[in-house]
Every structure is written in structure tokens, then in C-alpha cells.
Amino acid sequence: MPLISCTLTGVDQQTDLSQVASLSASFPRAEFAILFSPERSGLQNRFPRLPSILNMLDAGPIRWAIHLCGRAVPEFIEAAISGKAKGLNQDAFRLAVHPNVSRIQLNFAFRRSKFALTDLDSAIHSISIPVITQEHRANAGVSLSIKAPNHQVLFDASGGRGIETSQWSPPVDGKVCGFAGGLGPESLSRALPAIKQVCNGQVFWIDMESRIRDENDWFDLDACGRVLEIAQTA
Secondary structure, eight states, X not given: OOEEEEEEEOOOTTOOHHHHHHHHHHOTTEEEEEEXXXXXXXXXXXXXXHHHHHXXXXXXXXXXXXXXXTTHHHHHHHXXXXXXXXXXXXXXXXXXXXXXXXXXXXEOOGGGOOSOXXXXXXXXXXXXXXXXXXXSXXXXXXXXXXXXXXXXXEEETTTTSOOOOSOOOOOOTTSOEEEESSOSTTTHHHHHHHHHHHHTTOOEEEEEOGGGBOTTSOBOHHHHHHHHHHHHTO
16 A cells, blocks of 8 residues: 555644544554654643653553654754764654654754754664654755765655645655655545555655644544544555
């Protein structure tokens, strides 16, 4: 099957982890992602505090991803380059190398960042699991500059705003790629055939965040279940 993973992003402090474990058991391609930002941790519903994140990661056989945002990205890069002994004193790096984390995503806008692409490449290369960067206007040139074999690419033209797109970019040669942008229970059925067509037999994953939250911005497990039902037939 070309669709290898369905990433459901934004598990929060009110999420019933027993239901997450149940969905994980029923849908092997489900990946649940936790957002971590030092600036927004505990201040916005979709950014849980560090103790809550650590509790989530120990909640059972769930395929977890950590999405690092804001200041966590340069802190992770610095810690990864400096080595594990020093890095384990740093929250973003501790989460990235947690034994129950299967993938890491780095959310940044390179135009505004202060780290070098060579350092980013070295940091990704130093980690044993896949590390994802986003492909969008502010990251032009990043995807092709990273040579680490565990580097993966997420196409998200909406920049995390959940805006639906009608045109999907082809995957980057030699890299496993994912697709985001307005995906959710109402749009996935019509988006998946178009994504599969542009991938032309290559494996891919899908990611969604904004459209699987309720009116109070809490993670919506009912919406996640509907998404996974649709993805299961892809």
C-alpha cells in the first residue's frame, strides 16, 4: 500500500490515552503526534506541558511522533550536534530521543532561522529515527540540501493553517514524503486519490492537525476515528 502512515497531530492534556491506545491497536498505520514548544507549552490547548508529554509517551503501545516548534528546533539542533551526554539536559532533545518516539518533525521557517543548513543536516544525521522537515515557501531549498539518509519531507503549502489545497506537489526523489493541508474527515476521501496519483506508486504518509480538533481546540478522537476508517481503505 502506498499510504504507510496517517499522522494525527496535536494530542493534548485532555486526550483519553486509553482511546488513543485502542485506535492504535485497530489501525496499524496510525501515528499520533505531540506538539512541543517551549514558548507555548501549557498556554495553548494543543501544546501540552512537558510532564504531560512524558506521561503520554509512557501510555502503552502507541506509535508516537514529536513535532518540535519554535525555540525547540534550534535547541534540538545544538544539543544533537553537541552529543547525547549534554543533550539529555535539554527538553527538546530528551523528547526526540525518547525510546517510544518513532519520528521527529522540525517545524521552522528557514528564512527567519539562525541555524545553518549544515548544522541541521548534521543534527538529523546524528539521530537514529526519521526526522521530518516541512517543504513550503519559507523553507525553499531546505529539502534538497539535507543529505542525511533518515531525512523525510512533509509538503504543507498551508504552513500548518489547515487550508485545503487542490494541487499536490510531487515527492522529492529519494526521500519518503508526506502531505498535509486541509486534510480531515470531510476532505480526506477526495484528497487521497489526488495524492496517490501525484506519488505515482511511491510510498507516502498524510498528516493533519487543525481539522481534527473540536470547537474549543481540543484533540477530537471521534474525528480521528473517522479519518482512520477512510485511510484504512486507501
